[in-house]
Amino acid sequence: MSKAKISVSNLKLWYGNNEALHGIDVEFQAKKVTALIGPSGCGKSTLLRCLNRMNDRIVGCRVDGNVLLDGNDIYAPDVDVVELRTNVGMVFQKPNPFPKSIYENIVYAPQIHGMVDKTGMDELVETSLRKASIWDEVKDKLHEPGTALSGGQQQRLCIARTIAVKPDVILMDEPCSALDPIATAKIEELIDELKSEYTIIMVTHNMQQAARVSDHTAFFYMGDLIEFGNTSDIFTKPQQQQTEDYITGRFG
Amino acid sequence: MSSPSNLKRRYRADKRFKLYGIAAIAFSLCFLTFFFVDIIGKAIPAFEQAYIQVPVTYNEALKSNYNKAIPKAYRRLVSKAFLRTLPQKLEAHPELLGTTQPEWALANHRVDQFLKQHEGHGLKKKYRSKVEQLYQEDKIEFRFNANFFSRGDSKMAENAGVLAAVMGSVLVLLITILVAVPIGVMTAIYLEEFAPDNKFTQAIEVNINNLAAIPSILYGLLGLAIFINVMGVPRSSALAGGLTLALMTLPVIIISTRAALRSVPQSIRDAAYGLGASNLQVVMHHVLPLAFPGILTGSIIGLAQAMGETAPLLIVGMMAYIPEAPSSILNAATVLPAQVYTWSSESMRAFEERTAAGILVLLVVLLSLNALAVYLRKRFEVRW
Numbered sequence: 001m002s003k004a005k006i007s008v009s010n011l012k013l014w015y016g017n018n019e020a021l022h023g024i025d026v027e028f029q030a031k032k033v034t035a036l037i038g039p040s041g042c043g044k045s046t047l048l049r050c051l052n053r054m055n056d057r058i059v060g061c062r063v064d065g066n067v068l069l070d071g072n073d074i075y076a077p078d079v080d081v082v083e084l085r086t087n088v089g090m091v092f093q094k095p096n097p098f099p100k101s102i103y104e105n106i107v108y109a110p111q112i113h114g115m116v117d118k119t120g121m122d123e124l125v126e127t128s129l130r131k132a133s134i135w136d137e138v139k140d141k142l143h144e145p146g147t148a149l150s151g152g153q154q155q156r157l158c159i160a161r162t163i164a165v166k167p168d169v170i171l172m173d174e175p176c177s178a179l180d181p182i183a184t185a186k187i188e189e190l191i192d193e194l195k196s197e198y199t200i201i202m203v204t205h206n207m208q209q210a211a212r213v214s215d216h217t218a219f220f221y222m223g224d225l226i227e228f229g230n231t232s233d234i235f236t237k238p239q240q241q242q243t244e245d246y247i248t249g250r251f252g
Numbered sequence: 253m254s255s256p257s258n259l260k261r262r263y264r265a266d267k268r269f270k271l272y273g274i275a276a277i278a279f280s281l282c283f284l285t286f287f288f289v290d291i292i293g294k295a296i297p298a299f300e301q302a303y304i305q306v307p308v309t310y311n312e313a314l315k316s317n318y319n320k321a322i323p324k325a326y327r328r329l330v331s332k333a334f335l336r337t338l339p340q341k342l343e344a345h346p347e348l349l350g351t352t353q354p355e356w357a358l359a360n361h362r363v364d365q366f367l368k369q370h371e372g373h374g375l376k377k378k379y380r381s382k383v384e385q386l387y388q389e390d391k392i393e394f395r396f397n398a399n400f401f402s403r404g405d406s407k408m409a410e411n412a413g414v415l416a417a418v419m420g421s422v423l424v425l426l427i428t429i430l431v432a433v434p435i436g437v438m439t440a441i442y443l444e445e446f447a448p449d450n451k452f453t454q455a456i457e458v459n460i461n462n463l464a465a466i467p468s469i470l471y472g473l474l475g476l477a478i479f480i481n482v483m484g485v486p487r488s489s490a491l492a493g494g495l496t497l498a499l500m501t502l503p504v505i506i507i508s509t510r511a512a513l514r515s516v517p518q519s520i521r522d523a524a525y526g527l528g529a530s531n532l533q534v535v536m537h538h539v540l541p542l543a544f545p546g547i548l549t550g551s552i553i554g555l556a557q558a559m560g561e562t563a564p565l566l567i568v569g570m571m572a573y574i575p576e577a578p579s580s581i582l583n584a585a586t587v588l589p590a591q592v593y594t595w596s597s598e599s600m601r602a603f604e605e606r607t608a609a610g611i612l613v614l615l616v617v618l619l620s621l622n623a624l625a626v627y628l629r630k631r632f633e634v635r636w
Contacts, residue, residue: 054525059449085528092526096519098538108537109527158523165527 004068005030005169005199006051011065013046013055020046022223023065028169028216033191033200035210035231038220039246044203047220048171051201052088053081069169086113088169089162094178095154097146097161102129102138105146105157109165124164131197132160133190152183156190163194170194172202176209188213207247211235219243291615294608297368301397301410302359304386306330308338310348315339328379331358333411358399359392361409361602367392372601400609404575405591409602412595414613419577420490420570420585421559421617427494427581428501428558433551435498436505443506444513445535464503471500472567480568488569488584496568497558504557508550512543545632552625556618562589588614 004027013021021043028034036044046055053074055061067074074084086109097105106125110116116124125142129135134156138149146157155175162170172191176184191200191213204210210217210231217234219227219242227234227243238244306326313320318335319327334357342348363383365373375383386392404416447453475496479485485492516539524534540547565571571590578585586594592610595603 052526054522057525082528082530085526090522090526092519092522094519096517096523098520098523099542109529112529112533112537161523161527 004028005070006201007066007068008047008050009066009068011047011050011063011067013043013050013064014060014062015058016060020223021050024225026218026225026228028199028201030168030199031195031197032215033195033202033213034216034218035214036201036203036218036220037205037207037210037246038226040205042220043223044218044220045173048173048201048203051169051171052085052090054090056081082113086165087167088171089165089167091155091158091162091170091172091175093174095151095158097149097154097157099145099147101143102146102149102157103142105161106164109161113165115165128160128164129157131163131194132156133186133193134160150183152179152186155179155183155187159187159190159194163198167198169199169201172200174203174205177205184209207235207249219246221246291608291611294605295612297370298400298605298609299397300368300394301399302364302367302392303356303395304329304359304363305354305391306357307352308355308357309352310338310342310350312349314342325382328376329360329363329383331360331408331410333406333408334358358410361600363392364410365601367394370601370605374601400606404577405573405586405594406575407573409598409600409606412603412606414588414591414610416574416577417586417588417591417610418613420493420574421587423490423578423581423585424494424497424565424570424587425555425559427491428497429551429555431495431498432501432505432554432558436502436551436554437509437547439502440506440509440513441535441540444510445539446531460503460506464507467563468500468561469563469567471496472564474499475564475568486582486584488572488586489582490578490585491581492568493565493570493585493587494581496564497561500561500564501554501558504554505551508554509543509547512546512550513539515546516542545629548632549625549629552621552628556621556625559587559621560589560614560618562587562593565590588617 006028008024008026008028011021011024012019024043024047026047036048038044049055050063050067051069051074055063063075069084069087073079098108100108103125106128107116107121110121110124126135126139129138134153137153138157146154149157155178159170159175176187179187188209191202194200195215202214214231216229217231218225219234219238219240221242227238227240229239234243235247238247304326306322306329308321311320318338321335321338322330362373362375363379366375366380366383367387383392399411400413402415403411403413406412443453443457475492479492479495480487485495520538520542521534524538529537562571565587569584570586571594572584572586573594574584574586588610592607592614595607595610
């Protein structure tokens with residue numbers, strides 16, 4: 001296996017007194033797509049949100065263990081969360097463009113981080129939208145509100161917005177669950193293109209999607225990582241009974 | 253499957269409920285109509301005022317006794333407010349000395365009320381035929397009552413106006429806005445977006461909710477104790493009133509601002525945090541702009557409420573006789589609702605229509621403020 005981009009070791013997480021993750025050990029490979037699957041409440045979204053510390057804002061949430069991004073602990077006291085999140089971007093379940101123009105949606109984050117000057121903006125907007133395969137659809141209406149787009153387009157706009165800050169890792173939390181099959185196919189196609197440049201970790205409830213787009217798959221159950229391996233192995237010859245039951249639809 | 257009779261009963265219940273609703277609305281509309289018809293009906297005469305043509309003789313005697321300027325027969329018909337201006341007029345125009353001019357003078361409130369055929373006008377019997385005759389001869393005419401808008405309070409009913417009270421209300425409201433809105437909005441933003449959720453902030457929250465519900469007169473006592481007794485703000489001043497009302501409005505603004513902030517979807521905050529925006533940037537760039545219409549509406553409603561408030565202002569001495577519009581926030585002032593209250597307890601008949609007219613002015617101002625709130629909400633609402 002190639003070098004791990006993110007390596008998680010013995011990660012435990014509590015919401016109040018409720019332990020949601022019971023010591024997770026997993027490594028995410030650079031420039032690969034890793035799918036996190038498992039029944040609702042198994043901790044896969046929680047783990048995902050640990051990777052860019054979105055859980056920080058949840059009251060009563062406590063984390064123990066190590067998450068190393070390129071060998072650096074992201075929970076170390078000297079880590080700037082703002083910088084971390086520009087390296088580890090996130091796409092959410094429900095498309096959530098800002099109620100501003102498409103253009104402003106893209107340039108917002110680079111602007112607040114001082115990444116580009118005025119002249120670089122147009123170019124940045126174009127490359128980001130192109131990478132998210134939505135440029136051709138919106139190039140004539142860049143100054144119209146992003147919220148006026150269709151759901152699938154909004155989600156690709158959100159991906160473009162994430163790409164605009166040039167992250168290494170993109171976290172996707174069920175990015176297609178609010179979309180129809182055609183929009184889903186486009187996002188999957190996009191994920192396939194993006195993995196040449198970015199490390200992608202996605203949570204999905206759709207087994208076929210995990211099988212189609214991911215290189216590695218991690219199966220979670222009740223806050224434990226049950227099985228992790230190459231997607232082809234997990235789906236064809238799972239080592240654990242629980243994994244087999246889940247992917248064949250016998251429970252969960 | 254429900255049986256047909258069951259279905260019929262359900263439809264009937266629906267219909268009945270709808271009728272109850274309509275009846276309730278009709279009932280409240282009746283009250284509202286009655287209220288408006290009554291107030292407007294009583295207020296309309298106040299916008300007209302009788303003026304009387306009198307021969308004014310400019311002589312030496314009027315310098316010491318202005319009554320000497322007009323014939324005895326007119327002295328009980330003309331307002332003193334007119335007569336007392338004569339000595340100054342003569343001083344300004346010495347060439348008038350020794351001449352007699354016919355002049356239009358503000359009529360006494362008794363004459364005014366008598367001609368408006370109001371009960372209790374108080375005009376003595378011996379003057380009545382004379383007044384009627386003058387009216388027939390067009391020596392008395394009704395004009396638009398500009399004094400009502402250009403004068404302050406007066407003991408002479410015909411000369412009393414709302415200007416001082418309006419100016420007082422404006423000053424008080426300005427101070428309330430300047431104090432309550434920034435403090436209230438900042439408090440709400442801190443509590444909602446920055447403060448940790450612990451016992452202390454929960455206690456603050458409960459207390460703010462309670463403060464919004466306590467009788468407003470207690471704020472008057474608080475204002476008296478803090479602003480006047482401790483901080484030495486002049487009694488009856490717009491500053492004292494404005495600060496007191498700011499205390500009263502704060503909880504309302506805090507609560508409505510928090511509600512507006514809470515109504516901004518979490519997904520927008522997630523999106524901004526996910527892009528690496530700091531707490532302050534998320535609030536300033538995303539949450540506040542979306543919550544702005546709600547904050548604005550809440551603040552305007554709170555201020556409108558403060559503007560109609562009387563009780564706390566009584567305690568800080570704002571129910572005073574104020575004939576001159578206050579020129580600074582430290583001068584003694586009164587406000588519209590307090591002025592209405594003062595007039596309503598006057599015995600002279602002419603004050604009754606002024607009370608109604610004062611209420612009308614107050615209503616117009618409050619309805620305009622509420623309309624402004626609705627307009628601004630529509631104007632700034634962001635749809636997504």
